[in-house]
Amino acid sequence: MRPDLAAKYDLRVPRYTSYPTAPHFHPGVTAETYRGWLGGIDPKLELSLYLHIAFCAEMCWFCGCHTKITKRYAPVAAYMDALWREVDLVAEALPTRMTARHVHFGGGSPTILSSEDFVRTIDLLKSRFILKPDAEVAVELDPRTADEAYVKAMAGAGVTRASIGVQDLDDKVQRAINRIQPYEVTERVVEWLGKYGVPEVNIDLIYGLPYQTLDGLLDTIETAVKGFRPRRVALFGYAHVPWMKKHQRLIPEESLPDTETRWQQYEQGCKLLTETLGYVQIGLDHFAAPDDAMAVALKEKRLHRNFQGYTTDSATTLIGFGASGIGSLPQGYVVNDGEVHAYQRAIAEGRLTTSRGVAITPDDILRREIIERLMCDLEIDLDVVAGRHGSDGSQFAAELASLAPLQADGLVEVEGHRIHVTEDGRTLVRAVCAAFDRYLKAGEQRHSKAV
Numbered sequence: 001m002r003p004d005l006a007a008k009y010d011l012r013v014p015r016y017t018s019y020p021t022a023p024h025f026h027p028g029v030t031a032e033t034y035r036g037w038l039g040g041i042d043p044k045l046e047l048s049l050y051l052h053i054a055f056c057a058e059m060c061w062f063c064g065c066h067t068k069i070t071k072r073y074a075p076v077a078a079y080m081d082a083l084w085r086e087v088d089l090v091a092e093a094l095p096t097r098m099t100a101r102h103v104h105f106g107g108g109s110p111t112i113l114s115s116e117d118f119v120r121t122i123d124l125l126k127s128r129f130i131l132k133p134d135a136e137v138a139v140e141l142d143p144r145t146a147d148e149a150y151v152k153a154m155a156g157a158g159v160t161r162a163s164i165g166v167q168d169l170d171d172k173v174q175r176a177i178n179r180i181q182p183y184e185v186t187e188r189v190v191e192w193l194g195k196y197g198v199p200e201v202n203i204d205l206i207y208g209l210p211y212q213t214l215d216g217l218l219d220t221i222e223t224a225v226k227g228f229r230p231r232r233v234a235l236f237g238y239a240h241v242p243w244m245k246k247h248q249r250l251i252p253e254e255s256l257p258d259t260e261t262r263w264q265q266y267e268q269g270c271k272l273l274t275e276t277l278g279y280v281q282i283g284l285d286h287f288a289a290p291d292d293a294m295a296v297a298l299k300e301k302r303l304h305r306n307f308q309g310y311t312t313d314s315a316t317t318l319i320g321f322g323a324s325g326i327g328s329l330p331q332g333y334v335v336n337d338g339e340v341h342a343y344q345r346a347i348a349e350g351r352l353t354t355s356r357g358v359a360i361t362p363d364d365i366l367r368r369e370i371i372e373r374l375m376c377d378l379e380i381d382l383d384v385v386a387g388r389h390g391s392d393g394s395q396f397a398a399e400l401a402s403l404a405p406l407q408a409d410g411l412v413e414v415e416g417h418r419i420h421v422t423e424d425g426r427t428l429v430r431a432v433c434a435a436f437d438r439y440l441k442a443g444e445q446r447h448s449k450a451v
Contacts, residue, residue, distance in 0.1 A: 029357030
């Protein structure tokens with residue numbers, strides 16, 4: 001992309017893993033609201049389950065997650081007692097023992113759990129829900145804290161996918177983000193995953209990190225892909241939001257790549273992954289082997305996007321467990337209290353811990369589908385999508401008109417009510433989606449940069 005366009009459109013816009021987006025959630029959605037929504041779910045629907053493990057052994061300074069640092073296991077054990085009880089409370093609030101097709105352990109760091117507690121958690125889920133035989137069970141894995149016994153326990157419990165945080169392999173960059181993780185540490189865990197039969201391995205990489213150079217990033221990508229042979233790769237942009245995450249203030253602003261360098265890192269990284277290493281690009285920041293389920297879903301236009309990013313999971317109900325756990329239900333979104341002790345107290349008292357959320361309207365549901373299809377497919381026929389909601393594309397005349405600057409710069413093509421994001425515009429798809437976000441205020445600074 002031309003440098004002038006990179007600067008012109010490097011806006012602060014949502015990542016659109018939900019719509020409405022998280023800044024518009026409010027405390028008017030309470031625990032009792034959530035309980036009512038759970039009881040009203042169609043028993044025939046299949047669920048997706050997310051478990052937030054809110055602890056890490058040390059803080060990575062780039063991190064944007066909800067997590068606490070501990071060197072002792074006692075706080076983790078107490079937290080898991082609460083999380084297990086929350087699973088019971090939610091299951092009791094549902095209309096029946098429901099089927100789950102997808103389970104995701106995130107954090108924080110799920111690998112801070114003991115092998116015994118991880119297995120106990122899986123066993124509890126199996127007792128409270130009907131896990132489909134082909135359910136995906138995915139775990140975010142920190143190679144620095146995962147040992148062989150844990151990997152063996154994961155495999156034995158039925159884990160089908162491990163997502164490994166690699167970030168960057170350069171020692172200077174690792175020191176600048178307080179995540180010392182030599183290549184050999186990750187290599188050892190990948191070997192264990194293969195030894196014990198976990199079939200799918202993903203890796204997460206980040207561009208835009210302090211002291212990160214273009215050549216250094218490209219070397220990290222090539223070395224990690226050839227060494228770890230992942231089925232999927234995520235190439236995320238570092239979101240520098242020190243006004244939200246105070247530990248990011250430990251990263252000197254002057255050490256971060258400027259806008260032009262950041263765009264070069266993204267574009268050259270994508271080119272290396274697709275043209276040289278043979279991956280299919282998925283939306284903005286994911287890459288998959290051509291025969292991977294995600295690449296197939298993209299081709300068949302049934303890819304989805306949720307709080308974990310791009311996914312093949314089509315469940316309309318996502319239940320979030322743990323402090324700051326976030327859920328998506330047919331009626332709206334809910335978020336658990338993010339303060340661990342408050343979360344534990346509420347659960348001990350037999351209460352759900354919803355601290356905020358938002359009920360969704362028919363207009364929200366329509367705009368959410370428009371945004372999801374743009375994020376996934378990079379194109380949309382507004383008449384077709386609106387028709388599924390009893391409407392037509394003519395109601396979006398103002399939104400289409402607002403795309404004129406992007407159209408003039410060759411980033412989108414608009415023909416009638418059809419929108420196509422060009423390859424040059426892929427990097428700015430979030431800015432295209434923002435045209436359909438009726439909640440977004442001009443100049444809002446609560447979001448990360450578009451790339």
